[in-house]
Structures are given as structure tokens and as C-alpha cells.
Amino acid sequence: MMQNLQKIIFFIALAVFTQTIYSQDHGGVKSLRGSADIKQSSITPEQKRWQSDREPVDRAFVHQPPIIPHKIVGYQINKKFNKCLTCHSWANYKESGATKLSMTHFSDRDGNDLANVSARRYFCTQCHVPQVDAKPLVGNTYQPTRGLQAR
Amino acid sequence: MAIKSRFKKYICMLKSPSAKYSLGGLLTIGFVAGVIFWGGFNTAMEATNTETFCISCHEMKENVFVEYQNTIHYANRSGVRATCPDCHVPKEWTHKIIRKIKATNELYHKALGSINTPDKFEKKRLKLARNVWKEMKATDSRECRNCHDYESMDFSFQQRRAISQHSKGFEEGKTCIDCHKGIAHSLPTMFEEDPSAAIAVPIKK
Numbered sequence: 001m002m003q004n005l006q007k008i009i010f011f012i013a014l015a016v017f018t019q020t021i022y023s024q025d026h027g028g029v030k031s032l033r034g035s036a037d038i039k040q041s042s043i044t045p046e047q048k049r050w051q052s053d054r055e056p057v058d059r060a061f062v063h064q065p066p067i068i069p070h071k072i073v074g075y076q077i078n079k080k081f082n083k084c085l086t087c088h089s090w091a092n093y094k095e096s097g098a099t100k101l102s103m104t105h106f107s108d109r110d111g112n113d114l115a116n117v118s119a120r121r122y123f124c125t126q127c128h129v130p131q132v133d134a135k136p137l138v139g140n141t142y143q144p145t146r147g148l149q150a151r
Numbered sequence: 152m153a154i155k156s157r158f159k160k161y162i163c164m165l166k167s168p169s170a171k172y173s174l175g176g177l178l179t180i181g182f183v184a185g186v187i188f189w190g191g192f193n194t195a196m197e198a199t200n201t202e203t204f205c206i207s208c209h210e211m212k213e214n215v216f217v218e219y220q221n222t223i224h225y226a227n228r229s230g231v232r233a234t235c236p237d238c239h240v241p242k243e244w245t246h247k248i249i250r251k252i253k254a255t256n257e258l259y260h261k262a263l264g265s266i267n268t269p270d271k272f273e274k275k276r277l278k279l280a281r282n283v284w285k286e287m288k289a290t291d292s293r294e295c296r297n298c299h300d301y302e303s304m305d306f307s308f309q310q311r312r313a314i315s316q317h318s319k320g321f322e323e324g325k326t327c328i329d330c331h332k333g334i335a336h337s338l339p340t341m342f343e344e345d346p347s348a349a350i351a352v353p354i355k356k
Contacts, residue, residue, distance in 0.1 A: 052311075054311070074221075076338060080339065081340070081349055085349075089348055
């Protein structure tokens with residue numbers, strides 16, 4: 001009888017102790033779920049939307065890969081086919097009215113000129129990305145170099 | 152000899168008027184049998200016109216169906232879905248029957264196992280895709296236009312690029328499939344179609 005009572009007291013104490021530990025502050029570290037309790041569902045972050053078609057966007061610095069001024073959802077870019085190039089390749093840009101890709105895409109890393117887009121420049125989205133309507137997380141005062149600023 | 156004479160007997164029976172049954176009775180039986188046969192025929196044909204039927208073959212289920220699930224014709228904002236037969240089987244009866252007869256060739260290749268592995272399928276993909284493109288081109292993209300009717304297409308609701316491309320394309324007499332290839336399935340190796348839109352070195356066969 002006495003032993004059982006001891007056991008019960010021990011487990012109650014353990015439960016209270018763990019409860020205090022888990023409800024404590026974790027030194028500012030926050031999980032991806034935020035501070036939502038384990039039993040609650042976390043709040044879905046706001047869905048960002050891809051920006052739709054617009055004029056080409058100015059570059060902010062020299063050698064910046066231009067950003068993509070349209071949606072590319074569902075575009076297939078793999079070793080078999082590149083959707084982007086059906087408009088932006090040298091063979092197709094005139095008909096589609098798209099920007100053609102620059103000569104830099106036709107050379108390998110040793111500077112040899114190739115007859116077609118180089119494998120290292122073939123996967124467009126490695127450098128070129130579309131934009132969503134997200135607001136910058138922090139403000140900044142960055143200005144493009146004067147040579148690139150619109151007049 | 153016996154078979155021949157029996158055959159002749161049946162022909163004679165078909166030729167001579169009925170002495171036992173009334174014309175009305177015969178007509179009624181014929182009418183009912185016709186309804187059952189015709190209804191049964193169309194029901195059976197419609198049963199082959201469903202997604203469930205299409206993906207009952209692993210060739211479809213494991214290749215093209217998987218690819219299609221990532222596209223806008225499968226899932227989109229308004230929840231309208233175009234399933235396999237919506238694009239691949241004509242709606243109009245005559246064209247539907249012609250397509251169904253052509254499909255017997257697909258049964259033959261199913262039996263042969265022409266595309267029974269992903270590898271075999273991939274090797275045949277360009278040829279198969281070209282068949283579909285050719286057919287769509289020939290019918291002026293009839294199956295697309297079941298839903299995407301040019302007459303009810305309001306360019307002012309479209310995006311910048313779509314407006315210019317559509318007005319230009321339609322003016323030049325282009326049809327949907329001329330530009331919209333590979334919208335519901337992965338494209339084949341396109342080096343032969345447009346070398347400028349594929350990687351510099353053709354993939355080893």
C-alpha cells in the first residue's frame with residue numbers, strides 16, 4: 001500500500017516537472033510551426049502569387065541574370081526539351097518577340113564556342129527566376145549602378 | 152455437301168415470308184431487339200470512353216497518366232477537369248467510331264508489348280507524339296475546341312503575351328496544337344523537332 005502511494009506521488013511529480021520544462025522559453029528558438037501548441041494546427045502562411053506578364057525588368061547590377069517577367073508554371077526544362085527556348089532561342093525569338101539569350105550561353109567553361117546552348121547554361125532557372133508579390137522582409141537603400149539606371 | 156444444302160435451306164427461309172408470325176409481332180420483336188442491341192453497343196463504347204478504362208492498362212497508368220496529373224488539365228483553380236477521352240476521343244459519333252476502329256491497332260500493340268516498359272515507351276514517345284500532333288493538326292484541334300472555342304475566347308481577359316500570340320497565331324491560320332504541344336504530357340526528346348529548344352548534344356539512344 002505504502003509503496004503504491006510512493007509510486008503515484010513519484011509519477012505526479014514527474015508529470016509536473018516535464019510540464020514546467022516544456023512550457024519554458026527556449027531561448028528565442030522558434031520551430032517552423034511557430035508557437036502553436038502541439039495539439040493545434042499551425043497557421044498556413046499567406047500564399048504568394050507569381051507576378052503575371054509585364055515588361056522586362058531592369059537589371060540592378062552588371063552581369064545580373066535578368067529576372068523572368070512572366071509566370072513559368074508548368075514549364076518543362078529537362079535534358080529532352082526546354083520550354084523557355086521555344087521562344088527565347090536564336091531560332092525562335094523573332095517570331096515570338098521574346099528577348100533572345102545572349103552569346104554567353106553558347107560557350108563552355110573553357111571559353112570554346114559551341115553550336116548550341118551550352119549544357120552549363122541550358123537550365124534557365126539556375127540563374128533566371130520569376131518573382132512573387134512578396135514584400136521585402138527588410139528595407140534597403142540599394143541603388144543600381146548609374147550605368148544601369150533608367151534615364 | 153450437307154452443309155451447303157443446309158445453308159441453302161436457311162437462305163430460302165430468310166427469303167420467304169413468315170407463315171407463322173404476324174408482321175406486327177415480328178416488327179415489335181425487331182424493334183425491341185434493335186433498341187437493346189443499339190443501347191448495349193453505345194453503353195459498351197462509352198465504357199471504353201472513361202479515364203478508368205484508359206488507366207486499366209499499366210502503359211497508360213504509369214507513363215502518361217502520371218505526367219498528366221501535374222498539369223492544368225488535371226488540377227486547376229476552377230475544378231474543371233479534362234480527362235483522357237475529352238482530348239483523345241472525338242465527341243461527334245462518326246468521328247468517335249472512326250477513332251475507336253483505329254484503336255484496334257493499339258490493342259494489337261498492347262498484345263505485342265510494344266511499349267510495356269518505361270524505356271520502350273520513351274523510345275517510341277516522339278513517334279507516338281507526332282501521330283497525335285498530326286491528327287490534331289488535321290482536324291484543326293477539334294478536341295481542344297470542344298472546350299476552348301475561339302468564338303468565346305475574349306482576348307481582353309488574357310495576359311499580355313497571350314493576347315499578342317493568340318491574335319497573331321489565329322491570323323496566320325494556326326491551330327491550337329501548333330503551339331500548345333506537351334501541355335498534358337511530358338514532351339519527347341525534341342532535338343529533331345526544334346534543335347534550338349533542346350540540349351546541344353542529342354541524348355544517346
